[in-house]
Amino acid sequence: MQYRENPENKDLISVLAYGCMRFPRKGNRIDQEKTNELVAYAIEHGINYFDTAYIYPGSEEALGTALTACGKRNEIKIATKLPHYLCKVYDDFDKHLNIQLKRLKTDYIDYYLIHMINNLEAWERAAKLGIEGWISEKIDEGKIKNIGFSFHGGALDFTNILNAYSWDFCMIQYNYLDVNNQAGRSGVEAANKNGLPVFVMEPLRGGQLANRLPEEAKRAFRQAHPDRPMAEWSLRWLLNQPEITTALSGMSGMSDLKENLAAVENATPGHLTMDELAAYRAAVAAINKVIKVPCTGCGYCMPCPKGVNIPTCFSCYNDSYSSGFETAIRQYYQNTGIASAVQSDASFCSKCKKCEQSCPQKIEISNELEKVKRRMKTAFVKPIAGFIRKIIGIV
Numbered sequence: 423m424q425y426r427e428n429p430e431n432k433d434l435i436s437v438l439a440y441g442c443m444r445f446p447r448k449g450n451r452i453d454q455e456k457t458n459e460l461v462a463y464a465i466e467h468g469i470n471y472f473d474t475a476y477i478y479p480g481s482e483e484a485l486g487t488a489l490t491a492c493g494k495r496n497e498i499k500i501a502t503k504l505p506h507y508l509c510k511v512y513d514d515f516d517k518h519l520n521i522q523l524k525r526l527k528t529d530y531i532d533y534y535l536i537h538m539i540n541n542l543e544a545w546e547r548a549a550k551l552g553i554e555g556w557i558s559e560k561i562d563e564g565k566i567k568n569i570g571f572s573f574h575g576g577a578l579d580f581t582n583i584l585n586a587y588s589w590d591f592c593m594i595q596y597n598y599l600d601v602n603n604q605a606g607r608s609g610v611e612a613a614n615k616n617g618l619p620v621f622v623m624e625p626l627r628g629g630q631l632a633n634r635l636p637e638e639a640k641r642a643f644r645q646a647h648p649d650r651p652m653a654e655w656s657l658r659w660l661l662n663q664p665e666i667t668t669a670l671s672g673m674s675g676m677s678d679l680k681e682n683l684a685a686v687e688n689a690t691p692g693h694l695t696m697d698e699l700a701a702y703r704a705a706v707a708a709i710n711k712v713i714k715v716p717c718t719g720c721g722y723c724m725p726c727p728k729g730v731n732i733p734t735c736f737s738c739y740n741d742s743y744s745s746g747f748e749t750a751i752r753q754y755y756q757n758t759g760i761a762s763a764v765q766s767d768a769s770f771c772s773k774c775k776k777c778e779q780s781c782p783q784k785i786e787i788s789n790e791l792e793k794v795k796r797r798m799k800t801a802f803v804k805p806i807a808g809f810i811r812k813i814i815g816i817v
């Protein structure tokens with residue numbers, strides 16, 4: 423494993439970090455046994471930064487349990503995030519941090535982020551509640567070691583937030599499709615100028631750059647390296663840039679973990695060749711031709727009061743353009759519960775727009791769902807499924 427130095431405090435951080443939002447699941451719960459194995463294996467192979475959040479269901483608790491099981495808490499850095507948007511009064515900051523410490527079974531958080539500070543107004547609201555004094559107090563008490571923010575807003579907002587407080591680090595969405603989106607390359611440079619380490623989330627755009635690339639994009643990459651996995655292209659692109667301290671990947675299985683560990687082995691700053699850089703340009707052009715909705719599957723828009731499974735609707739809709747209509751439509755109806763009592767396809771959207779306030783990608787979800795509904799509507803699927811549900815007794 424390679425490590426990069428945090429310019430703020432000289433911590434050595436593994437270039438691959440573990441994003442704990444996608445721990446493996448068993449039914450509705452995190453599969454703790456598998457999570458323990460993954461966490462222990464990751465630490466044995468050099469990963470020393472684990473990122474979770476208050477709002478990732480079960481994730482903090484599962485990470486705390488896995489770290490207790492392997493007894494390596496003090497060998498790694500825990501990052502988690504304060505849901506400032508749930509804090510209405512000063513005491514709520516403490517309330518959430520205390521819950522997090524308990525879930526994580528630790529006395530301190532190494533890297534604490536104010537979650538989704540996407541514009542200056544969000545920061546000013548928290549500042550009015552007294553968050554700056556609270557942060558200083560928790561740092562003095564040793565409960566927080568480094569303070570940062572995670573960000574999904576626009577480039578200008580990013581610079582404003584960067585300059586609004588004396589941050590220790592920042593975390594942004596960044597990948598070869600998002601060079602000019604959100605904080606983007608200009609944000610990376612601004613943070614670097616301020617001496618801040620940049621931790622990157624969504625290097626694979628929620629798996630899109632690994633599993634759901636159009637054929638033309640895959641061809642562009644394969645021409646340069648026939649056997650290089652698609653996820654590796656994403657990680658290498660990031661780590662080619664010296665300003666990036668670490669790339670977080672949400673690994674939900676041992677094969678993902680092993681593949682990513684191998685991918686970053688020799689991904690040093692400036693290692694990409696001219697031919698490889700040309701392959702990225704060709705792949706981006708091919709992807710932009712077919713991606714209809716830039717949904718990363720983060721799930722921040724959920725739950726929908728009408729039960730619509732928004733990320734699944736978008737992922738199947740995108741797949742219907744990039745990987746074949748028939749497979750996508752089968753997945754769409756299968757994954758939105760056509761044969762079960764509770765259905766969650768796009769046709770249930772009432773256009774209330776509640777979800778749109780939480781989408782970091784600023785997707786006009788209700789309008790896009792209308793398009794999903796039109797494209798994925800087939801004359802016979804619903805009546806046949808209704809008939810089957812009647813026969814098997816679920817209506």
Ligand code: SF4
Pocket residue numbers: 725726727728729730732770771772773774775776777778787788791
């Ligand atoms: S706009 Fe549609 S998808 Fe979004 S919360 Fe409302 S009903 Fe759900």
Ligand code: SF4
Pocket residue numbers: 716717718719720721722723724732733736780781782783784785787
């Ligand atoms: S629609 Fe937005 S918030 Fe919802 S899963 Fe997609 S990117 Fe995330």
